[in-house]
Amino acid sequence: MKRGIHMHAQGSVLLGVDPLVLLDHYEIDYHHSYAQDSPFFVGLSKKKLLGSCCTECGYIYATPRSHCMECGAATDWCELPLTGRVHTFTTCYFGGEVFLDETPFTLILVEFDGVDSLFLARLKGMEPSTVHIGLPVVARFAKTPSFKVTDVWFEHTHR
Numbered sequence: 001m002k003r004g005i006h007m008h009a010q011g012s013v014l015l016g017v018d019p020l021v022l023l024d025h026y027e028i029d030y031h032h033s034y035a036q037d038s039p040f041f042v043g044l045s046k047k048k049l050l051g052s053c054c055t056e057c058g059y060i061y062a063t064p065r066s067h068c069m070e071c072g073a074a075t076d077w078c079e080l081p082l083t084g085r086v087h088t089f090t091t092c093y094f095g096g097e098v099f100l101d102e103t104p105f106t107l108i109l110v111e112f113d114g115v116d117s118l119f120l121a122r123l124k125g126m127e128p129s130t131v132h133i134g135l136p137v138v139a140r141f142a143k144t145p146s147f148k149v150t151d152v153w154f155e156h157t158h159r
């Protein structure tokens with residue numbers, strides 16, 4: 001077996017023959033449209049949490065949703081409170097590549113007064129063993145938005 005043999009001008013490298021293994025470079029520019037969810041992510045950049053309010057029955061979702069799952073009517077965007085409580089939580093000892101350096105970290109479902117569904121987010125600034133149901137939390141936003149869900153997280157607030 002020979003290693004490091006260049007196969008062609010594009011840069012493939014033969015790493016092995018049994019089994020046959022090639023090293024190739026792969027790169028792509030990816031256009032990711034947020035489509036109807038766009039206002040939610042723009043809202044994060046303005047330090048706002050936007051939920052979805054049903055125009056018929058008044059059900060309020062803590063997440064983007066174009067139509068109501070209770071009655072089927074269209075929703076409007078509405079601003080959510082920035083403070084809430086931990087409804088439930090879990091400690092993650094593994095995660096996607098972006099989050100590996102932060103393990104262990106805590107994921108929480110946030111409940112807000114007057115809102116009918118929950119919001120999934122990270123809880124920062126607390127040892128996982130000290131987190132509990134009912135803990136008051138406040139939304140924090142990235143100073144420089146990346147227009148991703150990591151633009152918002154929660155921290156414990158004393159009130």
Ligand SMILES: [Zn+2]
Pocket residue numbers: 054055056057058059068069070071072073
């Ligand atoms: Zn509805």
